[in-house]
Amino acid sequence: MPEILRGTRLVIARHAQAILCALGLYALTACAAPQAFAHSPSTTATFAAAQVPTPTPSLTPTPAPPAINVWFPALFAYEAELFTAQHFSELLQEYTRQTGQVVNLRLRRADGLGGIFETLSSAAQVAPSVLPDLALLRARDLPRAAAAKLIVPIGVELLPQEAYFATALNLARYDGDFYGIPYLLELQHAVYRGEAPPPLAWQTLISRQLPYLFPAKVSYGANSTLLSHYATLGGQFSDQNGDPLLDYDPLLTVLNVYAEARAAGSLPAEVLDYAEPMQYWATFTAGKNVLVQVDSTFFLRQRAASEPAEASAWQFSPLPQISSEKPPLSMVDGWLWTLTTADPERQKRALALIEWLQAPKRFAEFSQRVGLLPAQRAALSAWSEPDYAAFAATLLDRNLAPLPDLVNSTVAEALQESFARLLKGELSSEAAANAALDRVRVARGR
Structure with missing residues (x-):
């Protein structure tokens, strides 16, 4: 039985912010201003490893790598009492603890004004410096983002066909090229x-x-x-x-x-x-x-x-x-990781995070908790409900x-x-x- 929490949709902005503050998804100053969330389409969270004093003052500490900036749909955050946002933030904190890599997480609305696609489109015109390294786009927005050159192609070597379901790979394609790395699916x-x-x-x-x-x-x-x-x-x-x-x-x-x-x-x-x-x-x-x-x-x-x-x-x-x-x-509908930068170093850091998030056991646990199907075969096979997982797998390998x-x-x-x-x-x-x-x-x- 999946560990899926039921919850009510948060309709009062200050209640939503209070929970986000408790999860560490708001900066301290944002928590002190209840009205800020109501007028802002996004929130930002930074997860960093704790600073350890250098025992020898003469040693020069190794500079930390630049942060990975991630835009994540707030749709997941507002369901099941922010359980998904909490679990995802815990994953990012663990990634920072293991690697020392800082990750800035910004929640965006899933659709409409202030949504990920709309914000990518407007930011590319007026403030390209605020664009993320990674954005989790809904499948229907991927073709529009690719056509507008808001995201960059994904190398085919990053998407082995034996690892992903056929429908997931179809969602990732636009005009013959891959523009997304499939993440979560809905069947x-x-x-x-x-x-x-x-x-x-x-x-x-x-x-x-x-x-x-x-x-x-x-x-x-x-x-x-x-x-x-x-x-x-x-x-x-x-x-x-x-x-x-x-x-x-x-x-x-x-x-x-x-x-x-x-x-x-x-x-x-x-x-x-x-x-x-x-x-x-x-x-x-x-x-x-x-x-x-x-x-x-x-x-x-x-x-x-x-x-x-x-x-x-x-x-x-x-x-x-x-x-x-x-x-x-x-x-099948789904959400896909997309790269918005052509810079090789930024891409390398972003892809390392995706690879870590999609390790089969970790990916299986996260996807099952939030009730969304993983796009990778190994992760779905690791679900604790083998009958439903096997059933879903057969449908995910059909034509889309x-x-x-x-x-x-x-x-x-x-x-x-x-x-x-x-x-x-x-x-x-x-x-x-x-x-x-x-x-x-x-x-x-x-």
């Missing part, structure tokens, strides 16, 4: 509560008339399940020039399956109201013969918080396949489904609209496919 999979084996295909769902719940509500673009199914069947999102492109046949095939599932009660229109698994989790735990989609982090935390008798009734399984003739894709944020927005919006109108009973599958195709054609003709 989408299914959970079934019932006595029979979980359904592994949509046709099984339909024949058994089992309801399947997944997050289909989006603020923009299309839901990840729809995108994955369309891509599995060979559907494309753009042509060689980057213009929107929609393939009619794969889309019609997907919508035909959805229409059949809707008629059987396996695809209720309520999925359009769900943006995250928590919104239907009570339905899952209260009944039987229900299949739901979850992400690995959510599932592991729910299982850790539940009574063993209840959790033992949950069967985790791959997401149901849309086609028996096409290999399924895995929906498209990340919703990286799909052509015109095509994604057309797909989502047709999907929604089909589920609401407004259009047949054929009419919905034609409506999506017409919308993309109009956009291409502008």
